[in-house]
Amino acid sequence: MTETSRRTLLLLSLLQTRPDRTGPELARRLGVDPRTVRRDVERLRDLGYRVVATRGRDGGYRLDAGAELPPLLFDDEQVVALTVALRTVAASGPGDAIEEASVRALATVRQVLPARLRHRVDAVDVVPVPGGTGRPAPSVDVDVLLAVSTAVRRREVLRLDYAPPVATTEAGAETGGVNGPGTGRAATAPRRVEPHHVVVRDGRWYLLAWDLDRADWRTFRLDRTTPREPTGPRFAPRELPGGDVGAFVAARFAGSTPSSGSASPAGEAGWPCRGWVELAAPAQAVVPFVEDGAVEVLGPDRCRVALGSWSWVALAARVAAFDADVLAAGPAELVAACATVAGRLGRRATGGGRSVERPVPGRTDRS
Numbered sequence: 001m002t003e004t005s006r007r008t009l010l011l012l013s014l015l016q017t018r019p020d021r022t023g024p025e026l027a028r029r030l031g032v033d034p035r036t037v038r039r040d041v042e043r044l045r046d047l048g049y050r051v052v053a054t055r056g057r058d059g060g061y062r063l064d065a066g067a068e069l070p071p072l073l074f075d076d077e078q079v080v081a082l083t084v085a086l087r088t089v090a091a092s093g094p095g096d097a098i099e100e101a102s103v104r105a106l107a108t109v110r111q112v113l114p115a116r117l118r119h120r121v122d123a124v125d126v127v128p129v130p131g132g133t134g135r136p137a138p139s140v141d142v143d144v145l146l147a148v149s150t151a152v153r154r155r156e157v158l159r160l161d162y163a164p165p166v167a168t169t170e171a172g173a174e175t176g177g178v179n180g181p182g183t184g185r186a187a188t189a190p191r192r193v194e195p196h197h198v199v200v201r202d203g204r205w206y207l208l209a210w211d212l213d214r215a216d217w218r219t220f221r222l223d224r225t226t227p228r229e230p231t232g233p234r235f236a237p238r239e240l241p242g243g244d245v246g247a248f249v250a251a252r253f254a255g256s257t258p259s260s261g262s263a264s265p266a267g268e269a270g271w272p273c274r275g276w277v278e279l280a281a282p283a284q285a286v287v288p289f290v291e292d293g294a295v296e297v298l299g300p301d302r303c304r305v306a307l308g309s310w311s312w313v314a315l316a317a318r319v320a321a322f323d324a325d326v327l328a329a330g331p332a333e334l335v336a337a338c339a340t341v342a343g344r345l346g347r348r349a350t351g352g353g354r355s356v357e358r359p360v361p362g363r364t365d366r367s
Helices: 003-017 023-030 034-046 076-092 097-111 115-122 142-154 245-254 283-289 312-320 332-349
Strands: 020-022 050-054 060-064 158-162 191-201 204-211 216-221 225-227 273-279 294-299 302-309 326-330
Touching (some): 003 034, 003 060, 020 023, 076 097, 142 191, 142 204, 142 225, 191 216, 191 245, 204 245, 216 245, 273 332, 283 302, 326 332
Antiparallel strands (some): 050 060, 191 204, 273 302, 273 326, 294 302
């Protein structure tokens, strides 16, 4: 690399790190006089970089956004972070245009990585894990994602066509706030919403918005959303109940809604059924399996666990999964649900149910 090329790249790196720099500062960092700095700036402009001269006592230069994306410079840590992020999206994406673009971008960046960085990036092996529904996430149109995200950023009322599920819905379907997967599409009247946040859950993209016609919060799946143009007037952001986007969406999927006020943990705000149990087990053995609940130490071999679920029977099943004796429980609904689960399992254990042997995936013998 010639000295001029090396100096030009260093100048670009300095302007990218901090957009505004004085002429004397750049001359000192590059080890040249101000006239040479001006010539190097002209070289960057010829390459497509929008470098603007600033006025002032010392004068200087600022790197602005141009009409096209010029070549960029990244330090080692930025390159690693960028490629790991692209690798994660490429591995976990649902096979839509976003995932395909990530694969192309990853290949482009990796091709020019020096060996020392390529080894670090290749060491990150991302394994895609299916979402909680066990079904593949649907494809999302990039134009839809960009249009919705732009409306969120600009705080503009969005008009959209929405195709709800025809047959089946997840818990917390659109009448409760979150639209579940369906087997078909049905035409509906256009919706008018105030878009607040774009959310990703289990590989699915959602828009969290205030529905102006229904006067309530709604969560729309982007793969069923078709934005209309033009967008409407600007709006003032509303206060989200609980204040936490993640907790609010989790609560909607759980069939509940966080109350207004300070944000609460998802385990307390989200689940419609909440209870507690005292277990004959040390707290340190229980904590790794509590997830969104809370654990209180009551003794060396005893602890109290507070947790929630979408139904009392499901909550009782969570309690049974701890593999420890239950010493006490509450409220009464949870105690009754524990009796229900115990009765069902007890009948099966005493031969009251029909035994059906099913093949185990990956096994060819019966041992």
